[in-house]
Amino acid sequence: MGDTKEKLSCVTVALHWVVALTIIVMITIGVYMTDYEVHELYPIHKSIGMLIFVVIVLRVLWRVKQGWPEAASQYKSWEHTLSKVVHWALIIATVVLPISGMLMSSLGGYGLSIFGWELLAATPNPEEAGKMIPINGPLAGTAHETHEIAGKVIFVAILLHLAGALKHHFMDKDGTLKRMLGRRINN
Numbered sequence: 001m002g003d004t005k006e007k008l009s010c011v012t013v014a015l016h017w018v019v020a021l022t023i024i025v026m027i028t029i030g031v032y033m034t035d036y037e038v039h040e041l042y043p044i045h046k047s048i049g050m051l052i053f054v055v056i057v058l059r060v061l062w063r064v065k066q067g068w069p070e071a072a073s074q075y076k077s078w079e080h081t082l083s084k085v086v087h088w089a090l091i092i093a094t095v096v097l098p099i100s101g102m103l104m105s106s107l108g109g110y111g112l113s114i115f116g117w118e119l120l121a122a123t124p125n126p127e128e129a130g131k132m133i134p135i136n137g138p139l140a141g142t143a144h145e146t147h148e149i150a151g152k153v154i155f156v157a158i159l160l161h162l163a164g165a166l167k168h169h170f171m172d173k174d175g176t177l178k179r180m181l182g183r184r185i186n187n
């Protein structure tokens, strides 16, 4: 059930890949819909974000219970520190992104729904079509900024994380990546 040096549990592997792939898709949708003003994508982005938040919370609880997996092989102390910093940045950003997203939308008056299932109603402005009456405009603005910054932080962290995974696999030739793909290793 738990993680060992030789094999990561299927819970760790499944949670890692479900969250990792969804986050990569979410960043792509988020940047695309804002850059090209594709308003039809907003409800899809928000719905997926709220659903994956449930999995993210389970993943954090699983990490708290299990601790971090032991390194698959020996490596330099600066590499160890960098990988820890990046893992923390990834975990924290995956929590901050959906929370700031939900705060930005709800406090901005846009409401919250998951694929049409309304959790919080929007507050449209009767005098200005298409505009909302914010519940708390300044806080919604702060949440918006937080969402943008966290999006940039997670993007850089993913690039570093990917570079590390590829270095382990192709240069160190250790089992770090294979282990995250569910395989048993014996370094």
Ligand code: HEM
Pocket (backbone or CB within 6 Å): 023, 026, 027, 028, 030, 031, 034, 042, 045, 046, 047, 048, 049, 050, 052, 053, 097, 098, 099, 100, 101, 102, 104, 105, 112, 147, 148, 151, 152
């Ligand atoms: C779960 C992970 C999530 C990720 C990785 C993510 C990522 C992003 C990114 C990268 C952007 C583009 C930021 C920019 O450059 O302006 C964005 C925009 C946005 N996100 Fe998310 N997001 C997530 C969840 C959510 C949730 C749960 C909501 C709301 C319920 C949400 C609401 C929005 C909105 C409204 C925008 C557009 C903001 C604008 O028009 O400037 N996001 N998101």
Ligand code: HEM
Pocket (backbone or CB within 6 Å): 012, 016, 019, 020, 021, 023, 024, 063, 069, 070, 071, 072, 083, 087, 088, 090, 091, 094, 158, 161, 162, 165, 176, 177, 178, 179, 180
């Ligand atoms: C781009 C593709 C990705 C690859 C190839 C990859 C690969 C890996 C590998 C090989 C490990 C094991 C490291 C070790 O044993 O010390 C790992 C751990 C981890 N990865 Fe990724 N990863 C990817 C994307 C992501 C993304 C997008 C996130 C964040 C949302 C993420 C978050 C984490 C975290 C937090 C860990 C620490 C162990 C855990 O909590 O399960 N990864 N990843």
